[in-house]
């Protein structure tokens with residue numbers, strides 16, 4: 001499933017399986033991280049240079065469930081500041097970020113992007129919400145609308161300088177981080193991947209959400225893979241960007257591959 005929006009107008013440019021893309025609700029996983037980071041930087045709850053040490057292990061126990069949220073980034077025993085933490089999708093960093101924001105605000109941040117979370121009632125629930133593994137489900141269409149809002153905020157000339165960490169972190173995510181499969185030489189692509197499972201499912205699904213310029217126009221692209229992981233979704237995003245690059249070069253309009 002995929003959704004492509006024109007950032008400036010918000011117009012739906014292309015959708016693969018459009019009705020399902022609007023209806024399907026799934027656990028978002030790491031795809032929410034840039035939304036929380038943007039809000040926490042704006043509120044000065046974290047500073048761009050605030051570092052968190054990561055050994056890649058993270059376990060959260062909530063109710064009768066135990067969550068293994070080990071990081072998958074290559075570097076271990078490293079201290080990450082905001083930009084790198086986003087590029088490497090560091091769960092430890094974002095659990096620490098969750099601890100700095102009040103529960104009601106954690107929910108309000110997602111609501112401001114058009115999502116409908118449950119307000120967390122414990123520290124563990126709040127961490128799970130920020131990590132996108134519990135407390136909220138999203139549709140590809142909802143996520144595309146949320147990322148369009150984020151793209152507009154990041155492009156705003158009045159935006160605080162601290163948001164450079166989000167801008168750069170999303171680009172680095174594609175350049176060398178967890179969304180590297182989406183890279184297309186010569187194209188500026190910024191994005192994030194997510195891998196998560198829905199309750200009661202033994203398999204994972206994959207997300208990619210990001211933006212890319214085609215000529216002077218910026219597009220939001222969201223890919224949802226019902227089975228797979230974020231790296232697979234990023235690869236599909238790359239295919240889309242490559243196809244649009246070719247069609248733009250030949251003078252045709254943007255369309256879904």
Ligand SMILES: [Zn+2]
Nearest residue numbers: 054071090091
């Ligand atoms: Zn980590």
